[in-house]
Amino acid sequence: MxxxxxxxxxxxxxxxxxxxxxxxxxxxxxxxxxxxxxxxxxxxxxxxxxxxxxxxxxxxxxxxxxxxxxxxxxxxxxxxxxxxxxxxxxxxxxxxxxxxxxxxxxxxxxxxxxxxxxxxxxxxxxxxxxxxxxxxxxxxxxxxxxxxxxxxxxxxxxxxxxxxxxxxxxxxxxxxxxxxxxxxxxxxxxxxxxxxxxxxxxxxxxxxxxxxxxxxxxxxxxxxxxxxxxxxxxxxxxxxxxxxxxxxxxxxxxxxxxxxxxxxxxxxxxxxxxxxxxxxxxxxxSGYTPVPLPKRDEAIPSRIVVQEPGSSDASRGDDLNQSPSLVDLVKERHTVIVELDPPRDLDITKFMKGAEALKKAGADALTLADNSLAVTRMSNMALGHLVQERVGLRPLIHIACRDRNLIGTQSHMMGFDALGIDHVLAVTGDPARFGDLPGASSVYDMTSFEIIRMIKQLNEGIAFSGKPLKQKAKFVVGAAFNPNVKHLDKAVQRLEKKIASGADYIMTQPVYDPELIVKLKEATAHLDIPIFIGIMPLASGRNAEYLHNEVPGIQLSDAVRERMAGLEGAEGRAMGVQIGQELLEVAMEHFNGIYLMTPFMFYEMSVQLMEHVWEKSGRPTPHLFH
CATH class of the missing domain: 3.20.20.330 (Homocysteine-binding-like domain)
Structure with missing residues (x-):
């Protein structure tokens, strides 16, 4: 018994x-x-x-x-x-x-x-x-x-x-x-x-x-x-x-x-x-003997205190509507897009500070996800507008099929056009049931192929309903691509369908294997639109294991995991930047487009990687807006 x-x-x-x-x-x-x-x-x-x-x-x-x-x-x-x-x-x-x-x-x-x-x-x-x-x-x-x-x-x-x-x-x-x-x-x-x-x-x-x-x-x-x-x-x-x-x-x-x-x-x-x-x-x-349970402290933690929203004193930047598109820029030189996650709070102080630092370091665009992993964050439309107006940095906004039906998506895109935000990335979006509000509905009125086609339809002055509009939009539409798959050729075939739907450029999931970067260049050499290679510096050994084992679309090489193993804090971030720099050197040999993803708001890591790009490209930190 x-x-x-x-x-x-x-x-x-x-x-x-x-x-x-x-x-x-x-x-x-x-x-x-x-x-x-x-x-x-x-x-x-x-x-x-x-x-x-x-x-x-x-x-x-x-x-x-x-x-x-x-x-x-x-x-x-x-x-x-x-x-x-x-x-x-x-x-x-x-x-x-x-x-x-x-x-x-x-x-x-x-x-x-x-x-x-x-x-x-x-x-x-x-x-x-x-x-x-x-x-x-x-x-x-x-x-x-x-x-x-x-x-x-x-x-x-x-x-x-x-x-x-x-x-x-x-x-x-x-x-x-x-x-x-x-x-x-x-x-x-x-x-x-x-x-x-x-x-x-x-x-x-x-x-x-x-x-x-x-x-x-x-x-x-x-x-x-x-x-x-x-x-x-x-x-x-x-x-x-x-x-x-x-x-x-x-x-x-x-x-x-x-x-x-x-x-x-x-x-x-x-x-x-x-x-x-x-x-x-x-x-x-097997054979594990547990240690005695810890004694709890008698102090009862307090309820969460909501901070007052922050603000930025940065002045409005140059007129982005007059600057060349990312597609034009990347044909001429190495071009860097940096991702900075919108906050999950009402306080935008750190986000805006990060945007300012990335602008000074020479980022060509700041990309903002659309409630990635189905976790509720501040509207990327609102933050994109603030980044454009206060910091003078081009926003590149993700649009997920998950959250809006056809009516809401067209309305959303019309709002972007009114705000002068013309660079977007079309993504499917992670299912709502796996986010922080699992009771929310995943809409998925459109696939990623369809949303690309319908956004480009606005550029022809045609609404989603097929009715004519009084003017044409000017959206530059990107598509997402995951090269971390067993069969790269099949993934490229799927990518070709996105290009056929109207994609103007490609942004990839983070890559941690130099050999895969070379294979990706060979597999996409026939494509005539630019590809921005995703590089996300690792913050710690624990972060590396989490990404490799738990996040869809990300695969780390054994060598990278071994180098990050056991590293935490500043030591972990330093190694993460070092690995990122090594990957960048390979990426820059084969692609002009670089897509840096900032982990945990450590925008200093993205700044270091950007500085490495400009150093290796043999030119001073560029200023996008002429």
Whole structure:
């Protein structure tokens, strides 16, 4: 007989299971069905998934009941089967677990990050319906997972404590490690749950191991309970109509012991993970002896204080409308585009300071992403206008298909034309479900090919509807390209379609392999539009591993990862700049276009790389505006 779950967590680290929904998706079950209904219609399928995770080394498995609440099931006409589906889910998991594996009843957030009109009484009723059934079926504990705000998880925890004294695992889904959606710092939120009777507190979903580790680190010295971690297999990429996750099983295995050292006592996986990921975690933790949990400090962190918005005193620059386009410039000399992420706050002081520094260093354009990785940031239209007016630096604005329908996209483009912003980059955009507001809709009225064609249509004086406009726009439209693929020739074929749609220039994902830069030149030699090679300096060894393992479209060479391994702070940034300079020297031999991506607002790193470009090109820091 296995010991009580609480007793087990005092002495050892337990391996959790991996994803259910995304694993079923990989096996051919489509998006848009209730995976929980499979407890009734295909119990052998769910039982087999549980067994695969147990064979991989899982000691804690979750019932397939994450969304088996009245609200979620009602979307499929299954609201009358709440009890039946939860009961079947618990029975299947218990049958697969036998006597040695713990079964926890999984209950997910009902609000799921959305600001929905659901009363507390409704939420209590829905949680009670699930809890009653799961507890009656003899689970070893309850897992409250993927909650975004303290209010809802606290309500579910109170309902559980009213019904049972069994162990409860409470897990937040956090994208921003600093706070919950309702404004609590993570130490404060965890203190509240501890006081309410939580036995384990942790994190799952939303991000890969790197983001979960950062969240867990905020609790060092604050949490006197075991922690649990169930990260995603990196950030999902949407490729050819399918969601794909890039973090490998071996990478997951390498994160297990660091998680355990931080106090994690249950370590598993969430979206994108498979039995192979869990197997590597189990191997890494074999023979591991956990250290005693840290004592928490009694001081309760304060709520987040919002700073006053900043401003810039920079004067308006030269008239950009009279300067040559980037496409014209890059035909004449090395031309540098620098990316600086819009802030996720209302304070733009540091952003504007960075823009000014990059202008002085000779940047030919400042490019601003459109809520990259589906994380909410300040409007790149507003910031682009400020950069143009206050700093005198050309803005190059990303336009994502994700956020606006046809009406909104044309309206957006008309606004850019009115502001004199004429350089844009058309991108698909990461799915909203993987960002900081997962309840938001991903629109995708257009593909990246279609948005390029329709923006160029405005240049002909024709609206998206086909009706004539009174004047023509003057947009210079770029297309994104990822060369970090197995089959470069196929990627180039896709790129050719973007050029056929009207793309004027290409900007690539960051490249970290000099040989790939040479191959890319050879593979695109027949193209007659300029390519800007992406170079993003690495900020630390941890940053390198995160990018390689968790971010779609980025691949680091083994040599680069080895050079960055273990480096942090100024030392890590120095090595990152050095590697960037080496890549630039190769890139400059083959391409005039350089696209620098600034990591974590360390714009000084981009300044250093720009200075290297101008030094190697044999000319002083250029000034774009004549």
């Amino acid at each position: 296995k010991p009580d779950l609480r007793q087990a967590l005092e002495k050892e680290v337990l391996v959790g299971d991996g994803a259910m929904g995304t694993y079923l998706y990989q096996q051919g079950f489509p998006v848009g069905i209730s995976y929980e209904e499979l407890n009734l219609t295909s119990p052998e399928v769910i039982r087999n998934v549980h067994r695969q995770y147990i064979e991989a080394g899982a000691r804690v498995i979750e019932t397939n009941t994450f969304s088996a609440n009245y609200d979620k099931l009602s979307k499929y006409g299954l609201e009358s089967k709440v009890a039946e589906i939860n009961r079947a889910g618990a029975m299947i998991a218990r049958e697969a677990a036998g006597e040695q594996v713990y079964v926890v009843g999984a209950i997910g957030s009902i609000r799921a990050g959305r600001r929905r009109d659901l009363s507390s009484s409704e939420l209590k009723r829905y949680f009670e319906q699930q809890l009653d059934v799961l507890l009656s079926e003899g689970v070893d504990g309850i897992l409250l997972e993927t909650f975004y705000d303290v209010e809802e998880i606290q309500l579910a925890l109170k309902e559980m404590r009213r019904l049972s004294s069994l162990p409860v695992i409470c897990q937040f889904a956090v994208e921003d490690v600093a706070r919950t959606l309702d404004g609590y710092t993570m130490p404060e939120a965890c203190r509240i749950l501890s006081d309410e009777g939580a036995d384990v507190i942790g994190f799952n979903c939303r991000t890969g191991p790197n983001g979960i580790k950062r969240a867990l680190e905020t609790l060092e010295g604050e949490l006197n309970l075991p922690a649990s971690v169930f990260p995603n297999a990196g950030i999902a990429d949407y490729v050819d109509g399918e969601y794909r996750y890039g973090a490998s099983p071996s990478y997951f295995g390498s994160t297990a012991v660091p998680f355990a050292d931080l106090g994690a006592r249950i370590i598993g996986g969430c979206c994108g993970t498979t039995p192979a990921h869990i197997s590597e975690i189990a191997k890494a933790l």
